[in-house]
Amino acid sequence: MDSLFRFSALAEKMQPSPIRELFKMIQRPGMISFAGGLPDPAAFPVSAFASCANVLERDGTKVLQYGASEGYEPLRAALFDLMQKPQALGYRPGAEELLITSGSQQAVDLVGRALLDPGDVVIVEAPTYPGTLHSLRNAGARFATIKCDGDGMCVEALPELIAAVERESGQRPKLIYSIPTFSNPSGACLSLGRRQRLLEIATKFNIPIFEDDPYGRLRFSGEAIPSIKSIAGDSPLVIYASSFSKILAPGVRVAWTVADPKLIRSMVMMRQGEDLCTSTVTQALVAEYCAKGLLESHLEHIISVYQTKSSAMQKALVEFIASESAEWHEPEGGFFFWLHLLGRNSDEVFHRAIEENIAFVPGHSFYPDHDEQVGPTNEGSQYARLCFTFANSNQITEGCQRLARVLVQGDKNP
Amino acid sequence: MDSLFRFSALAEKMQPSPIRELFKMIQRPGMISFAGGLPDPAAFPVSAFASCANVLERDGTKVLQYGASEGYEPLRAALFDLMQKPQALGYRPGAEELLITSGSQQAVDLVGRALLDPGDVVIVEAPTYPGTLHSLRNAGARFATIKCDGDGMCVEALPELIAAVERESGQRPKLIYSIPTFSNPSGACLSLGRRQRLLEIATKFNIPIFEDDPYGRLRFSGEAIPSIKSIAGDSPLVIYASSFSKILAPGVRVAWTVADPKLIRSMVMMRQGEDLCTSTVTQALVAEYCAKGLLESHLEHIISVYQTKSSAMQKALVEFIASESAEWHEPEGGFFFWLHLLGRNSDEVFHRAIEENIAFVPGHSFYPDHDEQVGPTNEGSQYARLCFTFANSNQITEGCQRLARVLVQGDKNP
Numbered sequence: 001m002d003s004l005f006r007f008s009a010l011a012e013k014m015q016p017s018p019i020r021e022l023f024k025m026i027q028r029p030g031m032i033s034f035a036g037g038l039p040d041p042a043a044f045p046v047s048a049f050a051s052c053a054n055v056l057e058r059d060g061t062k063v064l065q066y067g068a069s070e071g072y073e074p075l076r077a078a079l080f081d082l083m084q085k086p087q088a089l090g091y092r093p094g095a096e097e098l099l100i101t102s103g104s105q106q107a108v109d110l111v112g113r114a115l116l117d118p119g120d121v122v123i124v125e126a127p128t129y130p131g132t133l134h135s136l137r138n139a140g141a142r143f144a145t146i147k148c149d150g151d152g153m154c155v156e157a158l159p160e161l162i163a164a165v166e167r168e169s170g171q172r173p174k175l176i177y178s179i180p181t182f183s184n185p186s187g188a189c190l191s192l193g194r195r196q197r198l199l200e201i202a203t204k205f206n207i208p209i210f211e212d213d214p215y216g217r218l219r220f221s222g223e224a225i226p227s228i229k230s231i232a233g234d235s236p237l238v239i240y241a242s243s244f245s246k247i248l249a250p251g252v253r254v255a256w257t258v259a260d261p262k263l264i265r266s267m268v269m270m271r272q273g274e275d276l277c278t279s280t281v282t283q284a285l286v287a288e289y290c291a292k293g294l295l296e297s298h299l300e301h302i303i304s305v306y307q308t309k310s311s312a313m314q315k316a317l318v319e320f321i322a323s324e325s326a327e328w329h330e331p332e333g334g335f336f337f338w339l340h341l342l343g344r345n346s347d348e349v350f351h352r353a354i355e356e357n358i359a360f361v362p363g364h365s366f367y368p369d370h371d372e373q374v375g376p377t378n379e380g381s382q383y384a385r386l387c388f389t390f391a392n393s394n395q396i397t398e399g400c401q402r403l404a405r406v407l408v409q410g411d412k413n414p
Numbered sequence: 415m416d417s418l419f420r421f422s423a424l425a426e427k428m429q430p431s432p433i434r435e436l437f438k439m440i441q442r443p444g445m446i447s448f449a450g451g452l453p454d455p456a457a458f459p460v461s462a463f464a465s466c467a468n469v470l471e472r473d474g475t476k477v478l479q480y481g482a483s484e485g486y487e488p489l490r491a492a493l494f495d496l497m498q499k500p501q502a503l504g505y506r507p508g509a510e511e512l513l514i515t516s517g518s519q520q521a522v523d524l525v526g527r528a529l530l531d532p533g534d535v536v537i538v539e540a541p542t543y544p545g546t547l548h549s550l551r552n553a554g555a556r557f558a559t560i561k562c563d564g565d566g567m568c569v570e571a572l573p574e575l576i577a578a579v580e581r582e583s584g585q586r587p588k589l590i591y592s593i594p595t596f597s598n599p600s601g602a603c604l605s606l607g608r609r610q611r612l613l614e615i616a617t618k619f620n621i622p623i624f625e626d627d628p629y630g631r632l633r634f635s636g637e638a639i640p641s642i643k644s645i646a647g648d649s650p651l652v653i654y655a656s657s658f659s660k661i662l663a664p665g666v667r668v669a670w671t672v673a674d675p676k677l678i679r680s681m682v683m684m685r686q687g688e689d690l691c692t693s694t695v696t697q698a699l700v701a702e703y704c705a706k707g708l709l710e711s712h713l714e715h716i717i718s719v720y721q722t723k724s725s726a727m728q729k730a731l732v733e734f735i736a737s738e739s740a741e742w743h744e745p746e747g748g749f750f751f752w753l754h755l756l757g758r759n760s761d762e763v764f765h766r767a768i769e770e771n772i773a774f775v776p777g778h779s780f781y782p783d784h785d786e787q788v789g790p791t792n793e794g795s796q797y798a799r800l801c802f803t804f805a806n807s808n809q810i811t812e813g814c815q816r817l818a819r820v821l822v823q824g825d826k827n828p
Contacts, residue, residue, distance in 0.1 A: 004620065004622070004650055004651065004674065004676075005528075005529060005622060005674070005676060005677055005680075006529065006588060007528060007529060007680060008527065008528060008529055008530050008531050008534075008553075009531050010527065010531075010684075011527070011528045011529070011680045011683070011684070014680070014683045014684070015683075016679075016683060017683070017686055020483075020686070036480075038479065038480060039479070041475040041476075041478070041479055042475070044474060044475055044478040044479075046470070046471060046474030046475060046478065047471060047474075049470060049474065049478065050467060050468075050470035050471035050474060053464060053467030053470060054464075056460070056463060056464035056467060057460060057461060057464035060458060060460030060461075060463065060464060061455040061456070061458055061460060062455075063665050064455070064458040064460065064463065064662075064663035064664070064665040064666070065452065065453070065455055065458075065663070065664060065665055066450075066452060066659075066664040066665065067665060069434075102516055102667075102689045102693070103689050103690055105687070105688065105689055105690050106688060106689045109687060109688045109689070113422065113424065113425070113552065114419075114421060114422060114425045115419060115420065115421060115422055115425070116422050117422050117423050117424075118532075120422075131686070131687070131690070134686055134687035135687040135688070136687075137687065138527065138684065138687040138688070139422075174420060206418065208418070208419060236418055237418065245480075249478035249479070249695075250478070250479060250480040251477050251478040251479055251480065251481065251693060251694035251695050252478070252693055252695050253516075253689065253690075253691070253692070253693040253695075254693075260418065260419070262418075262419060263419055265430075266421060266425045266428070269425070269428045269429075269430060269431070270424075270425070270428070270552065272431055272434070272545070272548055273519070273523060273545070273548035273549040273550075273551065273552040274519065274520060274523050274549070274552070274688070275516045275517050275519055275520045275523070275667065275689065276517055276519050276545070276667075277667070278667070279516070279665060279666055279667040279668075279693050279695075279696045280665035281663075281665050281666050281667075281693075281695070281696045281699065282693045282695045282696055285695065
């Protein structure tokens with residue numbers, strides 16, 4: 001890499017994130033992007049959030065000082081209340097079970113540092129969130145992938161996968177990572193039956209579950225399903241993480257984790273070598289926003305905005321895309337459509353698509369590389385992730401039309 | 415550790431930070447604390463900072479969205495200007511040489527991840543900042559310690575230390591970490607001659623230098639000494655990090671690194687698995703603060719406040735502490751006095767001190783553990799770090815009196 005710096009083995013291996021490389025390609029006028037998993041900036045509560053800045057004056061000497069690694073007390077108080085709601089955990093976590101992090105990306109990172117030695121295996125859904133692969137890769141993880149369908153992770157296949165990993169690597173997987181509610185990228189929700197079965201299997205094999213839940217509150221249709229953490233009750237097996245990124249604003253970089261006190265203590269120790277604490281400034285602003293009771297009405301607003309956009313994408317896809325070209329499930333919440341491009345390679349489709357000024361994320365980005373998978377490998381070359389939250393309704397319709405043109409014109413057998 | 419979680423080897427080894435444990439012991443009424451390295455909360459620019467919140471309304475849709483991992487553009491612009499000042503680097507870094515991080519703790523963490531494989535050796539000053547030891551320990555580092563005197567690191571001993579490390583470990587140290595200006599904890603400044611010699615040695619052995627400079631702008635007496643980075647000119651050997659924590663407010667968690675583009679790119683990749691980006695909310699507030707021209711006048715203000723406090727501590731120490739009990743150099747800036755408690759164990763003194771309601775940090779906290787040192791070991795059992803910035807002037811005088819009582823009463827040979 002360089003004669004001056006002797007980089008670590010990890011750094012030598014690390015590739016620029018394919019998604020970030022892709023984002024550079026789509027920064028041009030006229031491009032309609034379904035690529036980034038970004039909230040609608042027009043729906044940000046700009047004035048309401050700015051009005052919380054009085055806390056910077058009122059509590060300035062506290063807010064500007066170093067904060068506790070566990071989080072800023074007024075925000076912790078707001079989160080205990082938030083977690084108590086039936087749509088969240090339905091109970092108030094203990095004080096030692098809560099950690100505020102700088103985005104839930106950091107929660108994955110800290111759990112990786114606390115639990116993983118290089119070479120350890122983590123079970124992830126195929127497909128899964130690439131940022132998690134990146135975080136756990138930083139901790140030296142290898143990945144076993146479990147297939148998903150319209151009801152999320154195919155949990156019945158877990159025991160066989162665990163056995164395959166044990167045969168191949170001589171060790172039991174250390175962690176099961178899941179986005180059970182409105183998965184990124186698939187949009188799927190793990191059914192209640194599967195959640196219960198997942199818990200049984202995890203308990204039997206004594207493997208903790210990381211339940212990543214940034215989208216859980218963003219349901220606009222269908223029946224709510226309890227979080228795995230709330231089903232688990234007293235069991236310390238489930239590590240629950242959520243975030244203000246999708247329900248308020250990613251720019252605050254405030255998220256939280258509820259987990260067993262022993263694990264929280266270990267995460268706290270790791271983060272003291274990483275960033276000491278999350279900005280008290282943003283924590284105070286978010287705490288003020290919650291204390292003013294603004295969060296619930298904002299949630300109502302964005303759920304309605306996202307429902308409209310999701311419906312617009314569903315309508316446009318049905319109208320423009322031939323049924324022999326693609327299949328998908330209409331999401332009931334979250335941010336994404338996950339298209340199966342029948343018989344097509346989504347990388348090839350992507351390159352044609354950006355010529356037509358329409359962008360999405362090709363499916364392979366949501367799978368570990370082949371050489372870091374243990375057990376049966378999975379890959380998503382026929383899939384495409386379409387984010388419906390960022391573009392406006394006209395762009396959604398126009399973008400789906402463009403995509404349809406690409407799918408019609410393209411070579412079926414590249 | 416637990417039958418449920420199988421923790422990583424790192425987590426099993428990790429101990430709660432001794433400094434944080436100590437902070438729990440000193441949370442009681444009547445305690446005067448010289449322990450925490452905290453800015454004076456009474457000197458925070460509360461109203462001026464709060465007045466910058468108009469940016470949350472004005473640029474809300476950008477500020478609330480995800481930001482670039484490299485940093486928020488308006489703050490990057492402010493930092494290019496700040497770095498150009500003669501008191502900083504004296505030149506404008508290239509766009510690819512700058513990275514904004516969530517505190518400079520994160521800069522150390524990212525450099526550790528980019529450069530270190532487990533077992534790699536980093537040369538650190540004895541004494542050094544414990545947070546850096548913690549970060550680099552997270553990356554699996556071992557430490558070689560180089561002695562310091564009133565002029566900072568004894569650089570002439572470096573070639574011999576490097577040779578000793580190579581003999582003992584079979585490898586060349588990967589990095590030299592230094593706080594050359596107003597060291598934490600020693601308060602010392604590396605002399606110009608030693609800075610030049612350090613660069614020569616680092617160049618000869620091809621070992622990058624991490625120049626950690628959170629205190630450089632806080633000089634209240636003596637002649638300014640150019641940063642190592644600015645002396646290095648075109649050489650990419652020096653990684654320079656500074657922070658808004660001590661010159662504005664730690665609560666913003668905003669710092670920055672200037673380094674070779676290849677290293678910056680690697681740090682960016684690492685941080686995409688760690689926290690994606692620093693909060694755009696705090697970056698925008700800090701950028702606005704800088705754009706309004708408030709930083710320089712605030713610096714003048716706190717330099718004057720800290721000069722007064724430093725003088726008060728110097729006066730009180732001279733007045734109350736017998737010359738046979740302790741030796742120290744009066745600092746010319748920064749946050750700390752570093753007392754050599756002659757013939758005394760500072761842990762023993764510490765426990766007596768907290769009974770007298772006066773707290774400091776015992777010296778051993780600023781040295782790696784014996785079992786993680788490579789080459790000749792160093793330890794600081796006769797030293798004490800006294801922070802003069804947090805307490806007010808009356809507390810400083812009273813605290814030094816209490817400390818003097820402890821030193822007189824204590825057993826010289828525990």
